[in-house]
Amino acid sequence: MEQLLQSLKIGINEKIFIKDPESSDLGKRIVEESIIMIHQMGFESFTFRKLGTKIKSNESSIYRYFENKHKLLLYLTSWYWGWLEYQLVFSTNSIPDAKDKLTKAIEIMTRETKEDSAFSHINEVLLNKIVINEYSKSYLTKEVDTENKEGYFVIYKRLINRISNMIKALDSSYPYPSSLSSTIIEGSLHQHFLKEHFSSLTDCNENISPTEYFIDLVFKSLKS
Amino acid sequence: MEQLLQSLKIGINEKIFIKDPESSDLGKRIVEESIIMIHQMGFESFTFRKLGTKIKSNESSIYRYFENKHKLLLYLTSWYWGWLEYQLVFSTNSIPDAKDKLTKAIEIMTRETKEDSAFSHINEVLLNKIVINEYSKSYLTKEVDTENKEGYFVIYKRLINRISNMIKALDSSYPYPSSLSSTIIEGSLHQHFLKEHFSSLTDCNENISPTEYFIDLVFKSLKS
DNA sequence: TATTATATGATAGTATTACTATTATATTTG
DNA sequence: CAAATATAATAGTAATACTATCATATAATA
Numbered sequence: 026m027e028q029l030l031q032s033l034k035i036g037i038n039e040k041i042f043i044k045d046p047e048s049s050d051l052g053k054r055i056v057e058e059s060i061i062m063i064h065q066m067g068f069e070s071f072t073f074r075k076l077g078t079k080i081k082s083n084e085s086s087i088y089r090y091f092e093n094k095h096k097l098l099l100y101l102t103s104w105y106w107g108w109l110e111y112q113l114v115f116s117t118n119s120i121p122d123a124k125d126k127l128t129k130a131i132e133i134m135t136r137e138t139k140e141d142s143a144f145s146h147i148n149e150v151l152l153n154k155i156v157i158n159e160y161s162k163s164y165l166t167k168e169v170d171t172e173n174k175e176g177y178f179v180i181y182k183r184l185i186n187r188i189s190n191m192i193k194a195l196d197s198s199y200p201y202p203s204s205l206s207s208t209i210i211e212g213s214l215h216q217h218f219l220k221e222h223f224s225s226l227t228d229c230n231e232n233i234s235p236t237e238y239f240i241d242l243v244f245k246s247l248k249s
Numbered sequence: 250m251e252q253l254l255q256s257l258k259i260g261i262n263e264k265i266f267i268k269d270p271e272s273s274d275l276g277k278r279i280v281e282e283s284i285i286m287i288h289q290m291g292f293e294s295f296t297f298r299k300l301g302t303k304i305k306s307n308e309s310s311i312y313r314y315f316e317n318k319h320k321l322l323l324y325l326t327s328w329y330w331g332w333l334e335y336q337l338v339f340s341t342n343s344i345p346d347a348k349d350k351l352t353k354a355i356e357i358m359t360r361e362t363k364e365d366s367a368f369s370h371i372n373e374v375l376l377n378k379i380v381i382n383e384y385s386k387s388y389l390t391k392e393v394d395t396e397n398k399e400g401y402f403v404i405y406k407r408l409i410n411r412i413s414n415m416i417k418a419l420d421s422s423y424p425y426p427s428s429l430s431s432t433i434i435e436g437s438l439h440q441h442f443l444k445e446h447f448s449s450l451t452d453c454n455e456n457i458s459p460t461e462y463f464i465d466l467v468f469k470s471l472k473s
Numbered sequence: 474t475a476t477t478a479t480a481t482g483a484t485a486g487t488a489t490t491a492c493t494a495t496t497a498t499a500t501t502t503g
Numbered sequence: 504c505a506a507a508t509a510t511a512a513t514a515g516t517a518a519t520a521c522t523a524t525c526a527t528a529t530a531a532t533a
Contacts, residue, residue, distance in 0.1 A: 496511100
């Protein structure tokens with residue numbers, strides 16, 4: 026599994042970047058440091074100028090990789106969802122029982138990323154936190170529909186569909202497989218956020234994980 | 250009910266504004282037009298300068314009401330949650346049966362706002378759409394914890410608590426009342442958004458409402 | 474009615490952002 | 504070694520997100 030992820034390249038829509046950041050050392054440093062900086066200062070305060078200073082490169086060089094910071098966020102989050110998708114596929118592929126499969130899938134989708142795989146320049150622990158705090162900003166824009174047509178959200182959509190299909194496989198009579206799937210994925214991010222910042226609005230804490238909550242929620246909804 | 254809402258003033262934390270926009274004609278125009286503009290152009294493109302031009306007032310005059318557009322968003326969304334809270338309380342107060350009460354509550358929290366009450370300068374239909382598209386930006390910031398301590402999110406939190414209490418009243422053994430409550434409210438906004446922009450990620454459409462989905466989800470989770 | 478607060482408007486100014494353009498200098502590749 | 508390509512350095516622009524100052528209009532009060 027870890028070997029597989031090591032050698033894997035996540036296929037990101039080429040329209041998201043101008044020049045593939047995986048294709049050069051500078052590109053990788055842009056990605057690596059942007060994750061650290063966005064995590065530290067938040068997406069709003071993060072700028073290409075600051076990133077340039079940090080990686081001792083030039084602002085204009087960064088613009089040769091990404092049109093703007095919104096595209097960079099799309100790149101980072103696409104990478105994250107692609108990475109999660111690999112984990113989902115590898116971990117559930119061999120499970121024959123539909124219920125076991127869905128259980129495992131929910132586990133993967135709702136757990137906190139706790140270890141950096143340390144193979145690549147990408148810190149998955151920080152990236153997970155970025156996704157929790159910033160992902161919705163990538164689609165809550167006036168440009169969603171255009172960007173959706175351009176395919177900027179394909180990986181995310183494919184992921185939600187995979188879970189939706191697992192739900193259907195377990196209970197074909199359930200009327201809301203897509204809504205339930207999107208609730209698990211977006212809801213999980215939200216519960217993780219609440220745990221950190223609005224603890225009175227969630228039951229999740231050190232003892233109760235979002236995974237527990239969603240497993241309960243899903244299997245009470247489905248015939249199984 | 251409508252009369253009640255007409256004469257009602259929603260109590261918004263005074264730290265959110267510098268000068269109460271309800272206290273003057275200019276203040277009301279700021280609120281009224283900002284709703285229209287944010288809905289039209291999105292929160293990112295909206296500026297106080299543009300608003301000033303639109304209402305034929307001065308940028309600097311707007312700054313005398315709100316420190317910045319983030320505070321204005323907090324004001325608008327607080328107003329919205331306060332308005333929903335009144336509807337919730339008035340509509341469920343007299344319902345004795347815990348299940349009926351929760352059903353009604355879910356209906357109120359998940360339905361689309363379709364009619365502008367036309368009493369005030371505030372267009373609730375547009376405001377509902379703003380909340381769907383922009384609300385999470387108000388708390389997905391590096392300043393959440395400070396602002397939360399300042400009480401900027403009290404109404405929202407109170408609302409979630411009210412639903413959580415209704416869940417507890419119906420099924421005291423359910424282990425995740427707060428998570429379920431926050432899932433209903435945030436999840437509803439999300440399903441409405443998906444319906445508009447990512448129809449393949451939801452089962453909600455013209456025929457199936459988010460309300461149906463959440464009613465099903467909640468009552469399958471609870472003993473009742 | 475005159476005085477004086479208070480609210481609003483007009484204008485200007487600043488630092489920062491989000492870029493674009495140009496030219497110079499490395500570095501890689503053929 | 505030449506030519507292509509990548510990166511760096513520098514400068515410049517329009518817009519944003521304010522702050523400051525002063526003028527004027529309106530309202531409250533003495």
